Amino acid sequence: MVEVFENVWIVIPCYNEQAVIGKTVNDVLAAFKNVVVVDDCSTDRSADIAFKAGAHLCRHPVNLGQGASLSTGISYALQQGATAIVTFDADGQHNADDARALVRALFANDVDVVLASRFLGSTKGMTISKSLVLRLATIFTRVTTGLRLTDTHNGLRAFKASAARKIDIKQNRMAHASEILHEISSKNLRYQEAPCCILYTDYSRHKGQKMSGMVDILKDLFVAKLN
């Protein structure tokens, strides 16, 4: 099993997370060998802290958004010869054991993508309004992509390298979560869900998506349809 993890790369998009990025990188490095942090032009010390903690570091010269950071990180991992790529949030709400379970499922079940679901697993400290919005987003995505998923906006995902090469993230900002699912659907990638635990802390609640972000996401998706 060890060799399965040898060339797995963890991609962590990061923007102004100096309070937590060091711990997140340390936790992930305890479970995986290769971690790349994509610093989206943070104005704090996130990049230094991540690099000192032992992560590879890519830095955007201008702030582009989380979608662009994932895209950069995935390209970097592929350049380094990744066999599988896991996307992981910087704010400490994911845990590395879930990421390992995703990778195991990826290779054991012969699928292209494994998506983590907090609704198959568990959540700690999620607000009711957050839960409601996520469930609405899930219904919206089920209708628009036809994918049968229980949690559509979870940053924890595992891709085989072949699948990661096919997925083209054009949405720079937060609409990439829906875009990735559209790519999975339109390119007929084999997918499955795996349970994960999400830990909501005061920090992640504060840093996470605001409900108003939903309007921006829908706008970005609508504009993308026009082009």
Next chain:
Amino acid sequence: MIMRLFLIWALLVLTLYAFTQRTRSRLISYVMAIAALVGMILVAFPEVATDVAHFVGVGRGADLIAYLFMVIAIAAIFNLHLRNRLLDQRLSELAKSFALHTAKSPHDDRK
């Protein structure tokens, strides 16, 4: 009379500008030149605008010009929006490739 001369002068400048832009975008340069020429005709013979307005079912010539101006302005904003998106995309590609080229590995000695 002074206003007329000023408007015609401004529209002439616009026509010349449109002429210099024809290598960048043929379509936009033609549209701009035609709009400026039509504008000059309307400034010189304002009654034409009223006749045309009556013909297409708008009350006054001035209203017709206001409507046309709105359509042109909206088209111009849309065009700018598309250009802006294109520039955004290019900037993203540039920034991503910069990030990949300047990436640092913890195993690197040349930190």
